[in-house]
Amino acid sequence: MAHTSPDNRASRRRFLGGGAAAAAALVLGPSFLAACGSEDGSGSPASAPPDDGSPATGTLRISNWPYYMADGFVAAFQTASGLTVDYKEDFNDNEEWFAKYKEPLSRKQDIGADLVIPSEFMAARLMGLGWLNEISEDRVPNKKNLRTDLADAAIDPGRRFLAPYMSGMVGIAYNRAATGRPITTLDDLWDPAFKGQVSLLSDMQDGLGLVMLAQGSSLAEPTPESIQKAVDLIREHKDSGQIRRFTGNDYGDDLAAGNVVVAQAYSGDVVQLQADNPDLEFVVPDSGGTWFIDNQVIPYTTRNQKGAEAWIDYVYDRANYAKLVAATQFVPVLSEMTDELAKIDPAVAANPLVNPPQEVLAKLQSWPALTDEQTQQFNAAYAEVTGA
Numbered sequence: 001m002a003h004t005s006p007d008n009r010a011s012r013r014r015f016l017g018g019g020a021a022a023a024a025a026l027v028l029g030p031s032f033l034a035a036c037g038s039e040d041g042s043g044s045p046a047s048a049p050p051d052d053g054s055p056a057t058g059t060l061r062i063s064n065w066p067y068y069m070a071d072g073f074v075a076a077f078q079t080a081s082g083l084t085v086d087y088k089e090d091f092n093d094n095e096e097w098f099a100k101y102k103e104p105l106s107r108k109q110d111i112g113a114d115l116v117i118p119s120e121f122m123a124a125r126l127m128g129l130g131w132l133n134e135i136s137e138d139r140v141p142n143k144k145n146l147r148t149d150l151a152d153a154a155i156d157p158g159r160r161f162l163a164p165y166m167s168g169m170v171g172i173a174y175n176r177a178a179t180g181r182p183i184t185t186l187d188d189l190w191d192p193a194f195k196g197q198v199s200l201l202s203d204m205q206d207g208l209g210l211v212m213l214a215q216g217s218s219l220a221e222p223t224p225e226s227i228q229k230a231v232d233l234i235r236e237h238k239d240s241g242q243i244r245r246f247t248g249n250d251y252g253d254d255l256a257a258g259n260v261v262v263a264q265a266y267s268g269d270v271v272q273l274q275a276d277n278p279d280l281e282f283v284v285p286d287s288g289g290t291w292f293i294d295n296q297v298i299p300y301t302t303r304n305q306k307g308a309e310a311w312i313d314y315v316y317d318r319a320n321y322a323k324l325v326a327a328t329q330f331v332p333v334l335s336e337m338t339d340e341l342a343k344i345d346p347a348v349a350a351n352p353l354v355n356p357p358q359e360v361l362a363k364l365q366s367w368p369a370l371t372d373e374q375t376q377q378f379n380a381a382y383a384e385v386t387g388a
Contacts, residue, residue, distance in 0.1 A: 051136060056306035061086045063113040065294070068166070070327035077314050083307050088113075094122040105131045110301050115308040121205070123162045123295040124155045124369040132161045133298045139309035142316035145334045149361070150293070155369040162295040163312050164333035166324070169282075169356065169364060170206045171289040173265035175255060177279040186214035186285045189262050195242050199254060199263040200234065202246040204382040205367050207234075209290040210264060219290065219365045227378050235385045246386040255280060266292070267353045268330040282353055284363050291366045293333070319343075329354055 066089040074087045091097055097118065101111045105126075118126070126132050137143065143151075146164065156162045174183045179194070189198050201207040208230045212219055215233070217226035237243050244260055252273050254260035270282040296315070298308045314320055322340035325332050326348050332341075332355070341349035348354050370378070 051138070051306075054306075056081060056083055056304065056310040058304055058307060059084045059086055060304050060307035060311060061088075061112060061114045062311065063088050063091050063116045065089065065091050065117060068117070068294075068328060070323040073320070073323055073327075076320075077311065080314065081307075081310050083304075083310065085311075091117060094119050098122060098125070105129075105299065105301065108301055110303065111299060113299065114302040114304045115296055115298055115311060117165050117294050117296050120155070120162065120293045120295055121367070121370065121375075123297050125372075126297060126299070127156060127161045128369075131300050133300050133302060133305060134160050135163055135298060135312060136305075136309050139306065140313045140316065142313045145316050145318055145321075145336075147333055147335045150333055162297060163316075165294045165296050165315070166328060166330040167291055167293045167333050168330045169267040169284060169289050169353070169360075170201070170209060170292060171265060171267065171282055171284040172210070172262060173251070173255060173270045173273075173280055173282050174262045175258070175277070175279050176281050178258065178261040183262060183281070183283055184286055186210055186287055190237055190242055192242075194262050195240075196244050197259070197261045198237075198243050199245055199247050199251045199260045200243055200386075201251070201264045202248060202386050204379050206266075206290065206292065207246065207264060207386070208378075208382060209365075209367065210285060210288075213288040213290075213365065214285065216287075219288075220368055222367070222370075222374070222378070224377060224381070227381050231381050231385050238385060268328065271329040271351065271353045284360050286363075288363045288365055291364050293366070325354065331356060 060083050062085060064087070068089070069087070074085050077083070078085055097116075104111050106129075123132075135143075140163070143159070143163070146159065150164050150167070151159060153159060153162065172183055172186070172189070176182070178197075183189075188194075208227060209219060211230040211233060212222070212226055215226070215229055217229065234243070244254070247254070247263070249266070249269060251260060251263040251265060252269055255263055255273060256277060265282060267282055270280055274280050296308075296312050298305060302308060315324070316334060318334055318337060318340045321332065321334050322337060322344050325337065325341060326344045329348065329351075331353075338349050338355060341355065352360065
């Protein structure tokens with residue numbers, strides 16, 4: 001099996017900043033979450049510049065998360081496209097990025113990037129503000145390769161503005177040598193045998209989603225009441241000492257050290273952690289798990305619309321995309337990836353955490369786009385119990 005290099009084990013999810021979003025919302029208040037709107041104040045989606053049919057040329061500036069790229073991929077795109085790529089791994093936190101660029105974007109000033117890869121909730125916020133250009137269907141014919149469950153989205157019908165890059169599952173990781181039994185439900189986290197050895201994610205959506213699904217609450221239509229019901233259950237188990245702590249991605253350190261035996265976790269992290277500890281397992285609970293999705297978007301301040309579209313189309317070629325998946329070990333956003341992955345690494349193609357079977361996919365749900373008011377209210381409710 002091809003293991004991820006030690007440098008790459010600090011996965012992209014390690015840079016989400018844990019409870020940073022909740023903390024920022026509480027400190028900065030609604031003004032941080034509410035945006036300034038587009039330059040004309042309309043807040044309506046932007047339009048891409050007219051397409052004259054000529055090929056993409058010049059320099060393409062890409063801003064991505066650290067450890068979210070395959071060696072040689074950018075160089076191969078440059079050779080294939082004739083474009084020069086200025087590739088930066090400088091996207092470290094959704095809310096920090098928004099705080100930095102919301103003012104220049106509101107004034108339609110260049111932000112130094114033609115294509116950016118935020119998480120879906122942030123991409124949806126940018127789209128709602130009218131700060132994204134539409135992605136040309138004609139220039140991205142490989143869009144047809146998207147998974148059917150991702151090809152359309154309630155927050156962006158037809159995926160006109162948000163082009164998925166990678167996805168992953170939020171579920172439960174556990175050390176089977178320490179638990180002595182399989183973990184299959186969220187209720188297993190509350191087994192007294194694991195007291196003080198359980199961790200939950202500090203990110204509001206990732207932390208609460210699994211609990212809400214286990215309680216039978218709707219993730220598609222979250223309410224203050226369903227949020228509070230989940231928070232109350234978590235508070236009960238925190239106060240009893242069942243929960244050791246709330247984490248960002250550093251739950252991996254606790255699992256490795258044996259401080260935690262059951263943890264809410266991201267699938268991609270567990271793939272990498274298993275390289276050092278084969279006793280670790282990842283499971284989507286019977287009641288369901290959640291997706292996270294990161295999206296390629298084109299700011300309306302872009303200087304190279306065609307170049308950004310050429311990049312997205314190149315990424316959406318299955319043979320090219322297999323190289324990205326083999327490197328990052330997250331779940332593909334393209335369909336029918338097994339054969340292409342097998343050509344690179346049969347073990348990756350066969351790994352159910354990278355290439356989940358249909359019965360697992362059927363148990364996964366996604367959060368809807370939340371309003372700024374919901375974001376602040378739900379973050380505040382969860383922060384009261386996490387201490388973020």
